[in-house]
Amino acid sequence: MSFLKEYDKEIFDLCEKELERQTNHLEMIASENFTLPAVMETMGSVFTNKYAEGYPGKRYYGGCEYADGVEQLAIDRACKLFGCSYANVQPHSGSQANAAVYAALLNAGDKLLGMDLSHGGHLTHGSKPSFSGKNYHSFTYGVELDGRMNYDKIMEIAKTVQPKIIVCGASAYAREIDFAKFREIADAVGAILFADIAHVAGLVAAGEHPSPFPHAHVVTTTTHKTLAGPRGGMIMTNDEEIAKKVNSAIFPGIQGGPLVHVIAAKAVGFKYNLSPEWKEYAAQVKANAKILGEVLIKRGYELVSGGTDNHLVLLSFINRDFSGKDADIALGNAGITVNKNTVPGETRSPFVTSGIRIGSPALTSRGMKEKEFEFIANKIADVLDDINNTELQENIKKELKTLAQNFVVYNQPTY
């Protein structure tokens, strides 16, 4: 990209370094992925320069005829992908999408029941430092010591709390979420069921995880995690009234002009998600996470819930003398990027934790399969077995760099 190189060498150099980092390290953060060069190109397209407040056919600015075409395509593809009737593709992020759902359906102080952050939920599911825990009266459910949700217990909590909305979906949960069960719980207390499928959306789109439809009244997702699209959010529903309220909540409620270039890139991402290759990709994401978990168990490590049904594994060090933070740093030194994570029965602080979360989507996008994941899992275990051995970490980093370089990240970096 000569424009950037000529105009701003400092930023260009940082892009180069980031490309080198992404190429030579193994990205195993469960919420990250590599999107298509076509998606990245679209994000840098002429739509960057367009204001388009409003919705297709009802804009507050002139010259929106092509922006309308872009947004309508994104909406139509999203509805086809998830089998729903209405989609709002304007949220700038997953958190904005969630904020809009609450703004549309709740009043300040209403009761919200969501998954505890320390048990795998997201900040926006009612956590106290987030707007969702500040503006609404939030209550939580969690997982049992076996790492799984107990739906009978969640039913009991819901009956006690009597929430107006129940949020299901998680950021760190390795098992399938039973949306039908959650709907039973919501119906028993007259609550709205809101599914945030940010983490598993790519699997849902491929039929590799049960769909929240027709159970949830409203569904949100990010578009950049397992969906492998551009960074952004989306809201979906089959209910016309909810759709109208959600649209008003996004614009003019909490956002101004939509990011038309990102909406265009979302449409491109959905085209990929609707292709036959997507089904293969999503199945491979699951197969890779599964073998990763199996090898780690074989090597004596404890997986929260004992395994995985999706794109991530949660490793627990609750019975070890090192923390999630120690493991995160040691693996980072060995060229493997993961994140520390709290685990059930947590005894350490959220900044230290007793676990790590490891995901398969990004390396699967680079073309890695079971063979490579088995190799990487063994390297992870080697590092953890001898966590203070920095020489070993250096050696593994070199070995993994060779592996990484055989799997191209971007054919053509578009910075």
Ligand code: PLP
């Ligand atoms: N919902 C869930 C379940 C998430 O895991 C995340 C992000 O990690 C979000 C929402 C928020 O997405 P964003 O970071 O785009 O605001």
